Amino acid sequence: MPRGSPRTARRLWHSLGLVLLVAAGLLLATLPPASTAGPEPASLLSTAYNTQRKLARSTDGLLYASVTVNDSGVPRARVVETGDGRMWSLLPPPSATGNATDRSTLAIDSRGHLHLAWTEREPAGTHLQVFYSGFAGGAWTPALQLSHSPGYAGFPSIAVDSQDRVHIVWYGFDGSFYQIYYRRLESSGWTAERALTNEAVDATNPAIALGPLGTVHVAWFRLQRSGTTTEIAYLRLEGDQIAEMRALSDPVVQATDPSLLVNASGGVHVAWSGLVNSVDRLQHIRGPAPWSTPETFSPATIGARHPSLALDSAGRLHAIWEGFDGRIYHQMQNASSWSTPDGLANVGTNTYPSARWSQDHNPLCGPAATIDVVWTHEDAGVRNLSYAAIADPSPLPCPVAVPEIPWGAIGLGATLAVLAVGLAVFLFRRRRRQSNPPE
Secondary structure, three states, rough: OOOOOOOHHHHHHHHHHOOOOOOOOEEEOOOOOOOOOOOOOOOOOOOOOOOOOOOEOOOOEEEEEEEEEEEEEEEEEEEEEEOOOOOEEEEEOOOOOOOOOOOOEEEEEEOOOEEEEEEEEOHHHOOEEEEEEEEEOEEEEOOEEEEOOOOOOOEEEEEOOOOOOOOEEEEEOOOOEEEEEEEEEEEEOOOOEEEOOOOOOOOOEEEEEEOOOOOOOEEEEEOOOOOOEEEEEEEEEEOOOOEEEEEOOOOOOOOEEEEEEOOOOOOOOEEEEEOOOOOEEEEEEEEEOOOOOOOOOOOOOOEEEEEEEEEEOOOOEEEEEOOOOOOOEEEEEEEOOOOOOHOOOOOOOOEEEEEEEOOOOOOOOOOHEEEEEEEEEEOEEEEEEEEEEEEOOOOOOOOOOOOOOHHHHHHHHHHHHHHHHHHHHHHHHHHHHHOOOOO
């Protein structure tokens, strides 16, 4: 077990066994649960954790999900793809070490290249660390170790900005406490490993989101200085400077597992699991200028946890979450209130929903104008990956692609045309001289 982790993080760590899946079934929001298919996964943690984004959609309509599969009894972080939500296929494995790999997070860039981070034991050591690989042209780049903590490092969260820069945060042990770490992939290479926090309390399970101008937003949960409960914390990174760091949750509420996103105007939304009056409920806050008061939006009649946030094309906020009754629920925020929860999965046991948040290179228009959701489903002892497509209430058409102007070909053609005209003039003048010899 990682030293120094808060009680909630310890429970999560002990619950990690062999993790899951390869199978999938279609589950539309308005239909009953899908039939199971494929081999049985080993655990209900295939799509864990909610702080990590796990879905990406390319402009050609393919949907990708990072999950943990059971590979002959060994958990492996893998990426699966689908064109219809029914049939899923595995991409090649990103790690070639044969080690157990899990807790993965996925993003996509403007070229359709995938970016994956996960947790794996370091090749020549005893500690779990964070690794990265990119996928293009049918192959993964060699796995790169991003973290070098003297103890445990893991739970990465990834995002790609409009300039195709990859941003990754995770938590790792600094020798005394767990801190939040950050690296960024520039055109010149990776920035240095950097601790964004330096506190005498444990910080765990960060979520990352990017503003429209590339501002980095991070939310996580940490042990309060009193050492009695956990709280949601937030920071904003502008360039390489921390512009804001603060607690978001009510100090009397034990809060964990944040989900974070930023809208097109730079507004921040954070939701988390909170123990409110001894009932597990979900809370939400918006900011940052100014920050609102945390609101509780899940009903008191259903224990709720593991929220995953998404926006539709009109900027409305959607929350997909796991009920203690084993169901998956969906709520949408209206102008002044939240909708009544709708059940996406009402049969069997369902865990860890993960919603696709459309940012930068994730299309949310035309046929892709849906909020894609995956989660882990178990019924009658059989487990599978389940999927829902929540229709956008007001979908937008995709912008018409402007064909790229072949400037090279045009330049070559213009050059040839000039040469042809010059040759024609030369030949014409030569013929005139030959037909009119000097007297």
